[in-house]
Amino acid sequence: MNNNIVANLNRVKASINPSCTLIAVSKTKPSSNIAACYEAGHLDFGENKVQELAKKASELPKDIRWHMIGHLQRNKVKYIAPFVHLIHGVDSYRLLAEINKRAKNEQRTIACLLQVYIASEDTKFGFDEAEILDMLSSKEFNDLSHVKISGLMGMASNTSDKQKIRQEFNGLKRLYDKLQHKTHPLLNIEILSMGMSGDYQLAIEEGSNMVRIGSAIFGARN
């Protein structure tokens, strides 16, 4: 079982450019699966539930870089603030302000990605471009001191229409390029997190430099 997982991990790694960061999405999978990947040298893991993330972090080596990739509720930020490496799903100013507050308590700065809504499905979270630009130029944004905006994250529509997926990723890349030209002390735009098991090759072709891959490594989830 764990041998297969490590073989999958290495196969996925070999299929992406080394400059693209691979997040192994271990949600619903046991810590033993993560430990096998860690022993094979992998350090970046993604989870989408706070409790599961905190539990696994407590059981596993401290140099693992934990990525919170799911929808994050404000009242749960405190449980991951002491250790989380990158929060991918920031979808409101209020969430960002809470992350800032908890990071300050921990005397650290937490790196965040703004989640952008790119799919044509109404179940997904995220900002649109105008909302991001508004927030970045707002007075409240300047009050933040312990967060860093490191880039953008998006999820394409769950469809077999490759052209559509490509267009959605391309739209996110264009916004990413635009933000890279903005200067603000809280902005350090260098991560474009897009691409999952089914669409990561397309995402990389459209400019992704961070992919979040679960089932292609750990197998199907229940």
Ligand SMILES: *Cc1c(COP(=O)(O)O)cnc(C)c1O
């Ligand atoms: C589950 C999840 C993934 C990984 O999905 P796979 O299709 O299993 O690769 C990536 N990103 C987010 C936000 C997820 O929730």
